[in-house]
Amino acid sequence: MRTTLPVVAAALLMTVAGCSDKAATLRPGVLPPGTAVLSVDGKDVGTTYSVRCETIDWMTRIHTGIDGAGVNAMLSNADNLTAEFVRLHDLNGFTGSYEHRLQGEASVTMTGPTYRITGAALGFNKSEPTRLRAETFSVKVSC
Secondary structure: OOOHHHHHHHHHHHHHHHHHHHHHOOOOOOOOOOEEEEEEOOEEEEEEOOEEEEEEOOEEEEEEEEOOEEEEEEEEOOOOOEEEEEEEEEEOOEEEEEEOOOEOEEEEEEEOOEEEEEEEEEEEEOOEEEEEEEEEEEEEEEO
C-alpha cells in the first residue's frame, strides 16, 4: 500500500505535465480551439472565448462575441477558401459588413484549425453615425 500511493502520484504528475506541455506548444499562427482575436482599423478589440462554428458540407458559419459585440461570418471551401460575408457588430464602435461580390473586400487563410479573415468592411461608427465609412478588420478564430 505504501508504494502504490507514490507510483499513482508520479503517474498523475506526468499526465498533468504532458497535457500542459501540449497546450503550451501551439504552432505560430494557431489559437486554442474556441478562441477569437479581433481588431478593427488596426486597433485590438480583444480576445473572446465565446466562439461557435458550424460546418455543413463546404460552408462554415462562425459567430464570436465580446460583451454584446461580435462577428458573424460565412466561409466557403467549395473551390478555394473564401469569405462569403463578414458582419461586424459594434467592434470599437464600428458596425459594418463585407459581402462577397457586393461590398468591401476580404481574404481568408488557414493555419491548422485557425482561420484568419482580413479585409475592409463598409459601415458606420458610433462617433459619426451619419457618415458611411470603410474600416479594415482582422478576425483570427479557431473553431
